[in-house]
Amino acid sequence: MKQEHIEAFKIIGQNIKENREKKGITLEEVSQKTSIRLPYLKKIENGEAFRVSTKHLFLIAEALNIMPHILVKGL
Numbered sequence: 001m002k003q004e005h006i007e008a009f010k011i012i013g014q015n016i017k018e019n020r021e022k023k024g025i026t027l028e029e030v031s032q033k034t035s036i037r038l039p040y041l042k043k044i045e046n047g048e049a050f051r052v053s054t055k056h057l058f059l060i061a062e063a064l065n066i067m068p069h070i071l072v073k074g075l
Contacts, residue, residue, distance in 0.1 A: 001050060008075050010047030012057070015071045017045045019064050033063035 020030060027045065031038040036056055043049040044056070061068040 005050070006047075009044075009050055009052065011074050012052065012071055013045045013047035013049075015073055016060060016064075019066055019070060020045075023064055025064060030060060030063045034059040036060070 020027065027041050028038060030036070031041050034041075034056070036059065040049060041060075044052055044060075057071050058068050061071055
């Protein structure tokens with residue numbers, strides 16, 4: 001995988017974590033709201049999941065009550 005793709009997933013993960021923490025929402029709560037398994041959410045947030053679907057990004061954005069484009073800010 002190209003380094004720029006790896007960096008993109010790290011940015012998405014950082015954006016998720018920053019917005020989640022701003023809202024005071026735990027990763028467990030995001031998991032419950034989205035039905036995405038907690039271990040996978042941890043990988044996404046840590047930038048270690050290299051195949052994140054747009055469906056999952058939309059579900060995460062909805063759980064955080066933010067617009068989906070905020071999750072890809074900085075790409």
